Amino acid sequence: LLRIQYSTSMADLVSSLSLSQDDLDLHRILQATLQLCEEEDDGGERLVAAGVFSQCETLLTAQRYCEGRVAQLIAELAKDEETRVPGGKSGVIPYLLDGLCDGNRDVVCQSLRAIANLCFDCNDSRNAVLKATGAEKLSSCLSSLLQSNSHDAELLRVLCGTTLNLATEHSTDTYLQY
Secondary structure (H helix, E strand, C coil): CCCCCCCCCHHHHHHHHHHCCCHHHHHHHHHHHHHHHHHCCCHHHHHHHCCHHHHHHHHHHCCCCCHHHHHHHHHHHCCCHHHHHHHHHCCCHHHHHHHHHCCCHHHHHHHHHHHHHHHCCCHHHHHHHHHCCHHHHHHHHHHHHHHCCCCCHHHHHHHHHHHHHHHCCCCCCCCCCC
16 A cells, blocks of 8 residues: 655645556555545645645546545545535536446445535535536436345435435534545
């Protein structure tokens, strides 16, 4: 696993997300970025300041195999209140909503988590989801899950939490984060 050296700047780490031509290298950089986000108190805010959401949008646009990891990174970033508005305004939401139609369970789950966390106590992100026909896409995702032979309890739980965070306005202590 790639460890981040303190000499590596946030800007260098974020720019390396777009420069990587090798999928394994990109996977390692995403893993290191996730690790930084989870381990450092202000890691998410520093990554946002370095332009991580723009790089995430680029990666999601490219339809690379790493969509699940990118969505997971967005979900982890959006746990921090300070990153939700920039995340919602960044342009990643339509791509996360497209991830709900992906056949890969991890991509669907991480996309749901990212949308849920972006919408947690953030009307800007909720509005972005609604503008991108997110309610209809969540409804379609729910229908697909209920019609499938294998009822995935975890996905249903995350989908319900996402719907709750999208539908609930203003701050209360009853929101769910995933």
